[in-house]
Amino acid sequence: MTVFNRHTVSRHRDRAAAGLLDHDFLFTEVGERLADRLDDVKRTFPVALDLGCRTGILGRLLNGRGGIETLVQSDLSAAMVTRAGGVSVVADEEYLPYGEASFDLVLSNLTLHWINDLPGTLAQVRRSLKPDSLFLAAMLGGDTLVELRQMLYAAETELDGGLSPRVSPFADVRDLGNLLTRAGFMLPVADTETITVSYPHPMRLMDDLRGMGESNAQIHSRKGFTRRTVLMAAAERYIETFGDSDGRIPATFQVVYLTAWSP
Numbered sequence: 001m002t003v004f005n006r007h008t009v010s011r012h013r014d015r016a017a018a019g020l021l022d023h024d025f026l027f028t029e030v031g032e033r034l035a036d037r038l039d040d041v042k043r044t045f046p047v048a049l050d051l052g053c054r055t056g057i058l059g060r061l062l063n064g065r066g067g068i069e070t071l072v073q074s075d076l077s078a079a080m081v082t083r084a085g086g087v088s089v090v091a092d093e094e095y096l097p098y099g100e101a102s103f104d105l106v107l108s109n110l111t112l113h114w115i116n117d118l119p120g121t122l123a124q125v126r127r128s129l130k131p132d133s134l135f136l137a138a139m140l141g142g143d144t145l146v147e148l149r150q151m152l153y154a155a156e157t158e159l160d161g162g163l164s165p166r167v168s169p170f171a172d173v174r175d176l177g178n179l180l181t182r183a184g185f186m187l188p189v190a191d192t193e194t195i196t197v198s199y200p201h202p203m204r205l206m207d208d209l210r211g212m213g214e215s216n217a218q219i220h221s222r223k224g225f226t227r228r229t230v231l232m233a234a235a236e237r238y239i240e241t242f243g244d245s246d247g248r249i250p251a252t253f254q255v256v257y258l259t260a261w262s263p
Contacts, residue, residue: 002116006076006092008217009114013054013077016213020055020080023211029195030138030255031058031109037257038066038107038136045105045134046070051093051125052111054213056084066105072098075111077213096124103129108137110255113144113170114217122183129262135185141192141254142170147242148205148234148251155234173256185260195253202235205251 016023035058038045044067050058053073062068073084074091081088091097093115106125115121125135171179173192180188199205209215242249 002219004114004116004217005219006094006114006116006217010076012210012215012217013075013213014079016211017055017077017079017083019211020083020213023208024055024057026195026197026212026253027054027057027110028061031061033255034058034107034109034136034138034257035061035065037259038062038105041066041134043067043134047103048072048105048107049074049098049103049128051096051106051108051137052076053084053088054080054109054111056086056088058107058109059084059086062107068105072103080213093121096121096128098128100127101130104133105129106133106135106137108139110138110140112137112139118171119179119182122179122185126184126262131262133262135180135258135260135262137258139176139256139258140170141256142172143194143252143254144170146252147238147249148202151202151234151238151241152230154237155230158233170254171256173254176256176258180258180260184263186263188258188260190256190258192254192256195255197251197253198248199251200248202238202249203231205249206231 046067046069048068048071050071050073053059053075056073059071059073070087072087072089074089075081076092078090081090093111094117106129112118129135173190176190177188238249239247
């Protein structure tokens, strides 16, 4: 089932690459939490893969942690890979170019939510791991941007008389453990936490999403730009419904952590 236009995902990342440093706070925060989880595993992983590396954020945070000697960084976006440096590969996460039993560790920081065939990608990741090796990932879950979705849907229904997919769908944490098992992993664990970010205005949130390369890439989304009247109506509703006494608004990011081992 095709939900996302992968060419659009790549184009958004290409556009965001040059300025990502100004918008990478979420990738950095979650990357640090992934690195902390790796520290809890009393093993070394000489050869590792960073799947969806963007500009090499996770690699810089790891800096040899986990006994990593060689880190292969791959991303769908050539512009991102160019800035990642090191051993970097342009690769589609849905069609991994790596041989069987290539890695001791595969990491992924907030990229799997753009995958159409997530079970297929997880199966490819498992095959690329050596026996008794680790998969450690973070992806966005179903409660992500719940406030923005509600306000966009309400404004569009009122002004345009209907809905269009404006915010990408996200996987449910209850399903992800089962997907790991289906892909052939052992000891799968899926747990979740919520990161709430405060913004001075909803338009700043939307600007951040563009700067992160996380704009809508659904294949059935309405073509063209959202009308300014719809955006402003959604922003006004956002402030009225969720704003605090200073007028700041929250943005919820649900992060699902996946941990599993190859047989």
